[in-house]
Amino acid sequence: MLLGLEPGHAILWKWFCGHCGCPVPRLTRNGKIMVIPAGSLDTAPPITPTAHIFWASRASWGCASGGLPTHAEYPESW
Structure with a gap:
């Protein structure tokens, strides 16, 4: 689920699960970096x-x- 708020020219976006409200992975504005909230991982990352x-x-x-x-x-x- 994506929630956007655009009062005037300020923009605030939140990416979260529509079922439980947890943050979910998302791309940065430039589309070059994937942000993955650590709390969404089931196992330790291999890095x-x-x-x-x-x-x-x-x-x-x-x-x-x-x-x-x-x-x-x-x-x-x-």
């Missing part, structure tokens, strides 16, 4: 994290980096 993004603005109770590279924002290579 592991390669870096942490938005590290500078993480919650104070956030976990350690685990030795992975950290980035204050999106890496330039993305």
